[in-house]
Amino acid sequence: MPISNETRQTVAELDRKYEAGFITDIETDLAPKGLNEDIIRLISSKKGEPEWMLEQRLKAYRHWLTMPEPQWAKLRIPAIDYQDAYYYAAPKNIDRPKSLDEVDPKLLETYKKLGIPLREQEMLAGVAVDAVFDSVSVVTTFREKLHSAGVIFCSISEAVKEYPELIKKYMGSVVPYTDNKHACLNAAVFTDGTFVYIPEGVRCPMELSTYFRINEAKTGQFERTLIVAEKGSYVSYLEGCTAPKRDENQMHAAVVELIAMDDAEIKYSTVQNWYPGDEEGRGGIYNFVTKRGICKGKRSKISWTQVETGSAITWKYPSCILLGDDSVGEFYSVAITNNHQQADTGTKMIHIGKNTKSRIVSKGISAGKSDNTYRGLVRISGKAEKARNYTQCDSLLIGHTCGAHTVPYIENRSPSATLEHEATTSKVSEDQLFYCRSRGIPDEEALTLIVNGFCREVLQHLPMEFAVEAQKLVAISLEGSVG
Amino acid sequence: MLKIENLHATVADREVLKGLTLDIKPGEVHAIMGPNGSGKSTLSYVLAGRDGYDITEGSINFMGQDIGEMEPEERAALGLFLAFQYPVEIPGVTTTTFLKTALNAVRKARGEKELDPASFLKLQKQKLTELGMDADMLKRGVNVGFSGGEKKRNEVLQLAMLQPKLAILDETDSGLDIDALKVVADGVNALRAPDRSFLIITHYQRLLDYIKPDVVHVLAKGKIQKTGGPELALELEQKGYADFYDEAA
Numbered sequence: 001m002p003i004s005n006e007t008r009q010t011v012a013e014l015d016r017k018y019e020a021g022f023i024t025d026i027e028t029d030l031a032p033k034g035l036n037e038d039i040i041r042l043i044s045s046k047k048g049e050p051e052w053m054l055e056q057r058l059k060a061y062r063h064w065l066t067m068p069e070p071q072w073a074k075l076r077i078p079a080i081d082y083q084d085a086y087y088y089a090a091p092k093n094i095d096r097p098k099s100l101d102e103v104d105p106k107l108l109e110t111y112k113k114l115g116i117p118l119r120e121q122e123m124l125a126g127v128a129v130d131a132v133f134d135s136v137s138v139v140t141t142f143r144e145k146l147h148s149a150g151v152i153f154c155s156i157s158e159a160v161k162e163y164p165e166l167i168k169k170y171m172g173s174v175v176p177y178t179d180n181k182h183a184c185l186n187a188a189v190f191t192d193g194t195f196v197y198i199p200e201g202v203r204c205p206m207e208l209s210t211y212f213r214i215n216e217a218k219t220g221q222f223e224r225t226l227i228v229a230e231k232g233s234y235v236s237y238l239e240g241c242t243a244p245k246r247d248e249n250q251m252h253a254a255v256v257e258l259i260a261m262d263d264a265e266i267k268y269s270t271v272q273n274w275y276p277g278d279e280e281g282r283g284g285i286y287n288f289v290t291k292r293g294i295c296k297g298k299r300s301k302i303s304w305t306q307v308e309t310g311s312a313i314t315w316k317y318p319s320c321i322l323l324g325d326d327s328v329g330e331f332y333s334v335a336i337t338n339n340h341q342q343a344d345t346g347t348k349m350i351h352i353g354k355n356t357k358s359r360i361v362s363k364g365i366s367a368g369k370s371d372n373t374y375r376g377l378v379r380i381s382g383k384a385e386k387a388r389n390y391t392q393c394d395s396l397l398i399g400h401t402c403g404a405h406t407v408p409y410i411e412n413r414s415p416s417a418t419l420e421h422e423a424t425t426s427k428v429s430e431d432q433l434f435y436c437r438s439r440g441i442p443d444e445e446a447l448t449l450i451v452n453g454f455c456r457e458v459l460q461h462l463p464m465e466f467a468v469e470a471q472k473l474v475a476i477s478l479e480g481s482v483g
Numbered sequence: 484m485l486k487i488e489n490l491h492a493t494v495a496d497r498e499v500l501k502g503l504t505l506d507i508k509p510g511e512v513h514a515i516m517g518p519n520g521s522g523k524s525t526l527s528y529v530l531a532g533r534d535g536y537d538i539t540e541g542s543i544n545f546m547g548q549d550i551g552e553m554e555p556e557e558r559a560a561l562g563l564f565l566a567f568q569y570p571v572e573i574p575g576v577t578t579t580t581f582l583k584t585a586l587n588a589v590r591k592a593r594g595e596k597e598l599d600p601a602s603f604l605k606l607q608k609q610k611l612t613e614l615g616m617d618a619d620m621l622k623r624g625v626n627v628g629f630s631g632g633e634k635k636r637n638e639v640l641q642l643a644m645l646q647p648k649l650a651i652l653d654e655t656d657s658g659l660d661i662d663a664l665k666v667v668a669d670g671v672n673a674l675r676a677p678d679r680s681f682l683i684i685t686h687y688q689r690l691l692d693y694i695k696p697d698v699v700h701v702l703a704k705g706k707i708q709k710t711g712g713p714e715l716a717l718e719l720e721q722k723g724y725a726d727f728y729d730e731a732a
Contacts, residue, residue: 453575
């Protein structure tokens with residue numbers, strides 16, 4: 001994808017530091033600070049949940065109390081005070097709007113600044129947006145069109161009430177609450193998120209997208225996303241994340257579960273630019289996310305594409321369990337760290353079925369004083385005859401005070417499996433920059449061009465709507481890293 | 484067009500250019516010949532403004548402006564172009580993207596409107612046809628996996644697209660077989676114009692069989708040692724550079 005000068009210009013016009021760093025002044029309904037069983041009961045009752053859901057939450061919370069923080073990543077994480085945060089925040093003026101006209105204009109303004117004018121999108125068609133403002137799903141567009149195709153696309157809170165059987169069957173089936181401490185916390189206090197159900201044989205008529213946004217100070221955001229693709233169905237889901245500037249750190253512990261049946265395909269794309277903290281490393285989001293998909297059916301396919309440019313700390317490993325024979329898992333990732341950001345991200349490909357295939361392409365870019373680690377596991381079970389994996393990890397360093405690390409784990413119990421692993425580490429060379437500059441391309445634009453070229457293989461897997469945004473983000477994330 | 488006076492320049496604290504003077508008028512083609520280590524490539528980098536090549540004395544005036552302190556991109560916007568001896572690879576960036584980014588950056592710096600995609604593609608196609616080049620190159624990463632000849636042709640294509648006032652060709656003939664040399668030379672000749680000058684830096688005379696210079700200079704020991712017409716190049720080809728080592732020593 002070419003990065004045009006128009007794009008550069010747009011980027012220059014944006015807030016030089018963090019374009020999404022504004023705070024919407026809307027009265028918010030806050031639960032008291034802190035975490036205990038009463039808070040969880042309050043969340044559950046605010047959401048009008050059935051008893052069984054509350055029971056699940058409490059069970060998770062009790063287990064959470066006994067779990068240690070995961071320590072194995074190459075991250076320096078300050079001790080987290082879980083009692084010093086709010087676990088429920090909802091904009092007050094909004095009580096289930098029936099249409100966009102009923103939505104608080106300030107909210108719509110906020111979305112506009114983020115570049116997702118719902119009104120326009122509704123008119124132009126193409127993308128259905130389930131916008132999550134803090135904890136309450138504000139508005140869901142395109143319901144009708146999806147409904148006629150038999151697709152369910154709604155907030156997870158609604159799904160708990162409307163489709164309890166599906167939720168009971170699938171929620172927690174890929175990421176159980178016992179999985180890790182962050183996922184367990186999510187199971188206890190998740191406030192919203194998205195549920196997608198694609199019936200057998202249906203090709204979802206549009207790209208589905210959720211825009212999450214943390215607004216209230218000191219709120220953690222704990223969304224839960226569940227996507228079920230029945231036999232022979234297809235869905236592409238986009239997720240974008242931004243959060244305003246704050247001095248303190250905020251926690252984001254999401255859980256995403258994907259389930260693909262026979263011949264189904266799920267494509268999940270993320271562009272993450274949560275607030276990364278300032279140049280000195282103050283503030284920023286802790287992005288502790290558990291994403292996992294299971295290729296349950298034969299010939300099913302799950303593809304993760306992520307562009308991670310934000311957050312002070314990223315701890316995230318979108319993974320695939322390849323259970324069905326001939327199923328395919330893919331992971332395409334760009335992770336950019338600058339200043340004091342830390343990222344430890346990668347994937348797990350668990351091959352169980354015969355002839356399962358996985359492909360991992362990871363591009364890490366480090367600048368400033370940041371640290372960027374790829375951590376990936378490829379596990380091939382004894383039953384996974386003729387399984388194949390291809391892994392490519394490329395690291396690009398900008399300057400000499402940053403770090404790039406590659407930690408691949410390979411466990412193979414199948415003699416007929418084929419595994420390939422390629423890794424490179426390179427620096428943006430002075431030769432490349434000078435070559436571009438001698439052709440009239442200014443230094444920051446030259447760096448953006450070179451880095452976008454480095455990421456191209458991954459960026460081209462993003463849907464068009466996101467590819468442009470991702471390129472802008474690459475430019476913004478790298479500001480101030482040359483010279 | 485280009486006026487260099489008493490230029491002294493250092494690379495890593497070592498003085499390489501030691502009082503070089505040169506005057507190129509619009510439309511002229513000058514060749515600078517010299518032995519290895521005479522400062523030929525240093526001259527091209529100093530002119531293009533590469534970091535680490537410091538001017539310690541003298542001046543470079545280009546298009547009526549002292550460019551000694553300018554950034555490389557500012558010099559490019561003024562109309563200076565350097566065809567590299569070793570063109571650099573930029574993986575993942577297609578040649579067409581690179582051309583468009585460069586052309587629009589230069590246009591923007593000059594206060595001109597950026598080209599819309601359709602006009603750009605039209606211009607690109609026109610230049611390709613004029614140069615008799617294959618469009619296949621455009622879709623590939625800049626210089627990635629290119630043969631020596633393809634890399635040099637890519638330099639000529641960039642030259643044709645950017646339409647500079649002064650093109651410096653740094654050892655463009657190195658690594659080229661005779662057929663590739665002809666293609667590149669034809670490309671350069673097609674771009675000769677009354678308001679465009681060329682500075683051809685070369686070790687050998689053979690490129691000058693195809694691109695006829697108006698003036699030939701001999702560079703040795705960081706200075707122009709002799710200036711003459713095209714016949715000087717032939718003389719050098721026969722006698723070598725030995726005389727100038729002695730004279731300069």
